[in-house]
């Protein structure tokens with residue numbers, strides 16, 4: 237099929253983390269909800285549309301958000317809960333096509349070309365996705381549709397929040413023309429400024445500009461950029477790669493110079509990644525510890541497990557050794573950030589209750605069951621408790 241006659245759907249949840257919080261706690265509906273790091277170095281992850289009215293935006297320092305919106309509800313992210321909802325959302329995607337390319341927990345491209353005969357037009361499929369997400373999660377997704385990734389994503393963005401829109405190939409030039417060039421895929425801040433210097437401010441102006449002159453300023457990417465400005469984009473939807481690594485990390489509000497405290501955090505990260513690995517039926521061989529000294533010097537230390545595992549005890553034993561070796565070698569050890577990840581997955585399979593899994597030790601499965609029932613973090617090892625005070 238010619239690339240520009242494909243049926244691509246872009247789905248993006250509206251204010252995802254904040255909407256999950258409002259759904260779980262209905263008393264927060266209608267209030268400005270800001271989810272992010274709440275310490276002095278924190279950054280806003282997501283904010284509700286009510287908070288956006290005060291000028292709060294994601295990636296903004298939380299301190300700045302507090303000045304703009306002092307009466308907002310400020311919450312730490314609950315990643316385990318967002319991952320759970322994300323799982324439900326992606327289940328909906330996989331019901332309409334296997335060609336799903338996840339961009340984040342709440343955003344994906346779907347190629348539904350092969351599903352049209354069975355399920356109906358791209359709009360019918362888009363509507364079905366939107367409704368199924370609403371029914372199963374209570375949350376609102378914006379859905380954009382188009383003949384390629386570029387137009388599908390822009391269609392969704394242009395109709396957000398609660399978006400639903402399709403841009404057909406024949407309408408692309410007209411629809412795109414008035415948009416600022418910065419909205420175009422591949423146009424970052426630097427390119428945008430370069431285009432502004434050439435007097436090009438809208439996508440329409442970019443499409444109509446002289447190619448030779450543009451190439452003089454931007455080099456070889458000029459041609460690609462003009463094709464995008466005309467609404468042409470031949471990128472494929474690339475279905476999910478196998479998971480490469482599972483990690484957890486934390487930036488400390490106050491640099492950590494006490495080894496025992498660093499070890500508590502390390503254990504907390506190990507519990508989290510081991511639980512996620514077990515959820516996905518993954519058994520990793522490689523443990524990596526990431527250590528950042530203030531301000532921004534980052535070291536990584538890596539070691540192999542004896543056998544593929546998803547057990548906290550196995551991962552922690554190796555991670556702890558790596559931390560201890562690094563710690564001893566520093567004249568004045570101090571950490572701004574500490575992270576752990578598990579990779580080198582030996583096998584990948586769905587967890588099966590009839591399938592004995594020797595690598596998972598009994599305490600882990602008890603912990604998994606309790607946390608599943610009472611919420612993530614309900615049961616943690618005693619060594620982790622010190623880190624919880626700091627949240």
Ligand SMILES: [Mg+2]
Pocket residue numbers: 248249250251252342343
């Ligand atoms: Mg989103």
